[in-house]
Amino acid sequence: MAADFGSExxxxxxxxxxxxxxxxxxxxxxxGLKTVLxxxxxxxxxxxxxxxxxxxxxxKEILGPDYAAGAAAADAFAASGARHxxxxxxxxxxxxxxxxxxxxxxxxxxxxxxxxxxxxxxxRPFPIPGWTLPGVLTAGAAQILLKSAGEVPAxxxxxxxxxxxxxxxxxxxxxxxxxxxxxVDTTRHEDRWRAKRHVFAALRAWPFLSKGLxxxxxxxxxxxxxxxxxxxxxxxxxxxxDHVERAAALHFTTQGTAHRIEADVILLHxxxxxxxxxxxxxxxxxxxxxxxxxxTPQVDAWGELDVPGIFVAGDGAGIGGAQAAALQGSLxxxxxxxxxxxxxxxxxxxxxxxxxxxxxxxxxxxxFLDSLYRPRDINRIPRDETIxxxxxxxxxxxxxxxxxxxxxxxxxxxxxxxxxxxPCQGRMCxxxxxxxxxxxxxVSPAEVGYYRxxxxxxxxxxxxxxxE
Amino acid sequence: xTSQSTHTLFKPLxxxxxxxxxxxxxxxxxxxxxxxxxxxxxxxxxxxxVSRFRATPVSGAPRAPYCMMGACFECLVEIDGVPSRQxxxxxxxxxxxxxxxxxxxxxxxxxxAPLENIHGR
Amino acid sequence: MTSTSSVRPxxxxxxxxxxxxxxxxxxxxxxxxxxxxxxxxxxxxxxRGNFGxxxxxxxxxxxxxxxxxxxxxxxxxxxxxxxxxxxxxVDVALRQPGGFHFCFNDxxxxxxxxxxxxxxxxxxDYPYQMLDAAEVRARIPQIGPDVIGASYTPMDGxxxxxxxxxxxxxxxxxxxxxxxxGERAERIEPQGNGFIVHGTxxxxxxxxxxxxxxxxxxxxxxxxxxxxxxxxxxxQVLVSERVTQFLDYPTLNVRQTDEGTVQFGDSMEExxxxxxxxxxxxxxxxxxxxRAFPLLQHVRLVxxxxxxxxxxxxxxxxxxxxxxxxxxxxxxCHSGVTLAAAHALRVAPWIMGTPMPExxxxxxxxxxxxxxxxTPVH
Numbered sequence: 001m002a003a004d005f006g007s008e009x010x011x012x013x014x015x016x017x018x019x020x021x022x023x024x025x026x027x028x029x030x031x032g033l034k035t036v037l038x039x040x041x042x043x044x045x046x047x048x049x050x051x052x053x054x055x056x057x058x059x060k061e062i063l064g065p066d067y068a069a070g071a072a073a074a075d076a077f078a079a080s081g082a083r084h085x086x087x088x089x090x091x092x093x094x095x096x097x098x099x100x101x102x103x104x105x106x107x108x109x110x111x112x113x114x115x116x117x118x119x120x121x122x123x124r125p126f127p128i129p130g131w132t133l134p135g136v137l138t139a140g141a142a143q144i145l146l147k148s149a150g151e152v153p154a155x156x157x158x159x160x161x162x163x164x165x166x167x168x169x170x171x172x173x174x175x176x177x178x179x180x181x182x183x184v185d186t187t188r189h190e191d192r193w194r195a196k197r198h199v200f201a202a203l204r205a206w207p208f209l210s211k212g213l214x215x216x217x218x219x220x221x222x223x224x225x226x227x228x229x230x231x232x233x234x235x236x237x238x239x240x241x242d243h244v245e246r247a248a249a250l251h252f253t254t255q256g257t258a259h260r261i262e263a264d265v266i267l268l269h270x271x272x273x274x275x276x277x278x279x280x281x282x283x284x285x286x287x288x289x290x291x292x293x294x295x296t297p298q299v300d301a302w303g304e305l306d307v308p309g310i311f312v313a314g315d316g317a318g319i320g321g322a323q324a325a326a327l328q329g330s331l332x333x334x335x336x337x338x339x340x341x342x343x344x345x346x347x348x349x350x351x352x353x354x355x356x357x358x359x360x361x362x363x364x365x366x367x368f369l370d371s372l373y374r375p376r377d378i379n380r381i382p383r384d385e386t387i388x389x390x391x392x393x394x395x396x397x398x399x400x401x402x403x404x405x406x407x408x409x410x411x412x413x414x415x416x417x418x419x420x421x422x423p424c425q426g427r428m429c430x431x432x433x434x435x436x437x438x439x440x441x442x443v444s445p446a447e448v449g450y451y452r453x454x455x456x457x458x459x460x461x462x463x464x465x466x467x468e
Numbered sequence: 469x470t471s472q473s474t475h476t477l478f479k480p481l482x483x484x485x486x487x488x489x490x491x492x493x494x495x496x497x498x499x500x501x502x503x504x505x506x507x508x509x510x511x512x513x514x515x516x517x518v519s520r521f522r523a524t525p526v527s528g529a530p531r532a533p534y535c536m537m538g539a540c541f542e543c544l545v546e547i548d549g550v551p552s553r554q555x556x557x558x559x560x561x562x563x564x565x566x567x568x569x570x571x572x573x574x575x576x577x578x579x580x581a582p583l584e585n586i587h588g589r
Numbered sequence: 590m591t592s593t594s595s596v597r598p599x600x601x602x603x604x605x606x607x608x609x610x611x612x613x614x615x616x617x618x619x620x621x622x623x624x625x626x627x628x629x630x631x632x633x634x635x636x637r638g639n640f641g642x643x644x645x646x647x648x649x650x651x652x653x654x655x656x657x658x659x660x661x662x663x664x665x666x667x668x669x670x671x672x673x674x675x676x677x678x679v680d681v682a683l684r685q686p687g688g689f690h691f692c693f694n695d696x697x698x699x700x701x702x703x704x705x706x707x708x709x710x711x712x713x714d715y716p717y718q719m720l721d722a723a724e725v726r727a728r729i730p731q732i733g734p735d736v737i738g739a740s741y742t743p744m745d746g747x748x749x750x751x752x753x754x755x756x757x758x759x760x761x762x763x764x765x766x767x768x769x770x771g772e773r774a775e776r777i778e779p780q781g782n783g784f785i786v787h788g789t790x791x792x793x794x795x796x797x798x799x800x801x802x803x804x805x806x807x808x809x810x811x812x813x814x815x816x817x818x819x820x821x822x823x824x825q826v827l828v829s830e831r832v833t834q835f836l837d838y839p840t841l842n843v844r845q846t847d848e849g850t851v852q853f854g855d856s857m858e859e860x861x862x863x864x865x866x867x868x869x870x871x872x873x874x875x876x877x878x879x880r881a882f883p884l885l886q887h888v889r890l891v892x893x894x895x896x897x898x899x900x901x902x903x904x905x906x907x908x909x910x911x912x913x914x915x916x917x918x919x920x921x922c923h924s925g926v927t928l929a930a931a932h933a934l935r936v937a938p939w940i941m942g943t944p945m946p947e948x949x950x951x952x953x954x955x956x957x958x959x960x961x962x963x964t965p966v967h
Contacts, residue, residue, distance in 0.1 A: 040538065040557070047537060062481075092868070094865070095865070098868075100868060109868070122535075122539055123535060123539075132529065132531065132534075132542075133530075134477075134519045134520055134521075134530055134531065134532035135477055135519060135532065136534065137533060137534055137535070137536065138534060138535050138536075140535065140536070140537065141533065141534060141535050141536035141537070144536040144537055144556075145478055145511055145514070145536060146481070148507060148508070148511065149480075149504075149506075149507035149508065149511035149512075149515075150480055150481045150489075151478040151479060151480055151481065151507075151511055151514065151515055152478065152479065152481050153477065153478055153479075154476045154477055154478055154479040176481055177482075178481075240475070242520075244519075244520045244530045245529075245530060246475070246519060246520075246530070246532075264475075264477060264519075265477050265478070390534075390540070390542070391524075391541065392526060393524060393526045393527055393529070405755070405758060405759060405762070406627070406758060406762070406768045406770050408629060408770045408771050409629065411637070415636075415637045415751045415754060415755070416751065416754075416755045417755075418751075418848070421891075421892070422541070422891070423541040423544075423552075423830055423889070423891050424539060424540055424541045425891070425892070427539045427540070428534075428535075428539070428540055454866070454892050454893055454894045455866060455893050456890055456891075456892075456893060458538070459552075459554075459830075459889040459890065459891065460889070460890055461886065461887050461888060461889055461890065462827070462829065462853070462875050462878055462879055462885050462886060462887075462888050462889075462890060463875075463879055463886035463887060465827070465871060465872055465875040465890060466872060466875035466876040466878070466879045466886075467872060467875075467876070468879060468886060525831045525849060550887050551887070552830055552888075552889050571831075571833075572830075572831035572832050572833050572834075572849045573830060573831070573832050573833070573888070574832075574833055575731075575832055575833055575835055575884050575885070575888075576884050576887075578730050578731050578884060
């Protein structure tokens with residue numbers, strides 16, 4: 001393969017320019033290794049620090065101090081000597097550490113000694129009736145619009161779901177002077193009680209908790225209507241004068257009372273999950289994490305997969321947030337550097353000690369947060385009439401019929417009903433399909449497994465592959 | 469029949485960078501449209517009255533951006549004659565000819581005409 | 590899943606892919622009680638990795654009974670499609686408008702002519718046409734200038750293989766076939782009056798057993814005195830997004846599915862049990878695709894995959910009943926789509942005791958016992 005495409009040999013390729021990727025690339029570059037950081041955007045930052053290079057003071061103020069901290073990382077990366085390949089979408093990483101990408105309409109390829117995958121997280125699917133209507137977006141999408149385009153909803157939106165990112169978005173809107181129609185929180189009292197089991201973790205995690213409480217307090221003080229323990233979420237559509245149906249209102253119940261809140265922008269969020277497209281395509285071993293309700297790749301203490309020479313750092317290895325991602329990036333960079341004899345094992349271990357301590361501190365709160373913000377079963381395993389696969393418009397009911405027909409897993413379901421065969425390659429439906437099948441078969445998601453993921457991880461055209 | 473004001477889902481944040489962006493002139497479904505520049509096509513369209521980006525190939529259902537990060541593939545439009553572009557991943561440029569993607573993508577007709585002029589409708 | 594019968598089945602079919610389920614469906618039509626053992630979701634499953642062609646032209650070069658056998662399936666295919674539609678409501682989208690094999694240079698054209706004219710000489714009834722570029726373009730206006738000609742036969746067609754698998758599964762279960770999923774046969778124990786199959790999850794007994802486990806047949810066959818020397822042959826395929834319908838005819842390397850996606854393929858590699866894709870092979874497939882249909886240049890590829898064909902040493906099927914243990918059968922081929930009708934309508938009755946179809950003795954594995962130079966043909 002190398003000869004056909006004039007593939008370039010380097011020491012380390014890092015995929016993804018968020019906090020994990022930046023730190024990994026900085027460390028291997030500092031060790032003197034020929035390092036390439038490749039990313040599909042035109043600047044560093046990933047999603048969490050998206051647009052950090054171009055944000056003015058006002059925008060940084062709105063987005064908050066965590067976002068602004070990304071600027072330091074971006075500056076440090078710029079000074080590191082690592083090569084940054086921008087606007088390049090990686091469409092395949094092979095087990096032999098080939099990294100195939102598309103840039104400016106041409107395919108290119110790196111042959112690397114070590115690959116560090118840092119492609120972060122995706123929003124967890126939120127399949128409720130009406131979630132495919134125009135006007136329904138994720139909270140992450142709203143943040144991207146704010147970070148990269150300085151745009152906010154034209155009319156007061158409804159925010160619905162659970163998790164810190166949802167409250168953070170609300171807080172950012174309040175600071176920006178954007179009125180919010182309602183915050184509809186699906187967290188229940190049972191979740192809080194369950195979370196209290198992790199009370200010791202919670203105590204150490206007080207700084208995080210107090211921040212979370214402050215977010216919500218800000219919202220209440222701004223007069224945002226907040227509903228808790230919301231159930232039966234459904235988006236109502238309305239057909240406009242142009243005969244197009246769009247989102248018009250969010251229905252839900254709280255303690256038996258039905259509510260209907262009008263909005264043409266409805267922002268959904270119930271946590272983020274690891275982006276496992278690359279690791280699944282590599283056929284690395286994955287495990288079902290019952291606390292985080294997702295598949296995570298199996299990695300050792302340095303982030304190395306059971307595919308030799310390929311590491312994962314950041315949310316792609318398991319949700320931990322930006323600080324954890326940065327630390328894991330450093331650890332993977334250290335490990336790769338030592339494996340390539342660019343630093344000694346002793347130096348690697350010395351540096352790693354402080355990272356591990358910090359990482360342990362940051363990760364201590366995770367079980368608590370996972371428990372507290374556990375997405376509701378009904379919002380992950382929906383009723384029959386709800387669309388599960390957005391691309392191919394397959395409903396949960398149709399999927400359950402495949403199980404009745406003898407489908408034991410998502411790949412058979414894919415072949416029976418095209419579920420998961422659309423352009424998003426299962427990003428919007430994979431976890432839902434696994435859990436629906438698991439529930440229908442009364443087995444664990446671990447036993448059901450996940451879609452077989454195949455390249456291209458990002459689209460490319462026939463002509464681009466042909467080399468036209 | 470440009471009903472922009474009723475279907476503008478997003479707007480530039482007053483007093484911030486967003487509002488100060490230079491506008492660019494583009495075409496959407498053969499209608500001239502002025503949109504804020506310096507952002508993705510998706511963001512530009514959302515701020516300019518466009519809330520239906522495509523109709524699905526399976527049922528013709530209307531769709532619009534959902535994730536804004538290149539994962540959901542709902543924001544597909546045709547840009548300058550090339551269908552199936554993820555509008556959240558492409559920066560808006562002056563003069564762009566953008567069309568909503570109606571179902572399965574079109575193929576260019578079998579002529580020698582350059583790609584830009586292929587759509588007579 | 591259907592009700593599990595406590596009565597012993599008449600036939601155990603090992604493998605629930607296109608071959609096993611076609612045979613099981615046919616057996617059920619013959620009134621047999623059938624249990625199918627099918628692997629788990631992650632199995633290699635050639636049934637999920639094929640092109641969907643119901644293809645006749647060129648097959649059997651070197652063994653013309655294979656051409657007759659394939660054709661006998663193609664002519665019965667509409668019966669199978671109608672039955673599945675009637676019994677399950679699943680439309681497998683069978684279209685048999687004839688198929689094209691494009692040629693890009695004179696050597697290819699000459700080779701094609703030689704192959705097809707030889708088959709016609711041997712078989713008599715074997716309609717085909719050699720077409721020049723203008724004649725091809727008259728039928729398929731979108732072909733590119735590099736296509737200098739093609740062979741065409743009215744015998745060829747295509748189907749939606751995933752819907753076929755689903756239809757067969759639905760139909761067979763509606764007829765009482767018991768499907769045991771997540772099960773793999775590990776060992777077969779011939780007994781006086783039948784066979785015991787030991788699976789990973791359970792044990793099964795029947796008077797007859799059919800080995801339809803694809804590449805798994807190799808290890809299972811010796812248990813019942815059969816030989817199934819099959820090995821993997823990798824084919825790689827590109828799949829595009831949906832595009833407006835432009836191509837009704839199947840062609841060997843490019844076809845448009847009933848859902849609008851376009852598939853590109855036809856590579857062959859012997860790389861063992863490796864179903865990963867490789868860039869240079871896929872790039873070759875892409876180049877051939879663009880040469881054939883330049884208008885597809887900007888179409889997005891949504892999926893690249895590789896699957897393992899179940900290949901005998903000469904590429905032809907293996908059909909055998911065990912002499913040592915009568916009642917044990919092996920049914921294996923790499924054209925499970927084309928041969929689905931023959932499997933359901935001609936092989937199944939043979940398994941239940943009707944005379945062997947006249948083409949089948951040619952496909953016994955005994956032909957490998959005197960192995961000479963065997964070149965795999967398509």
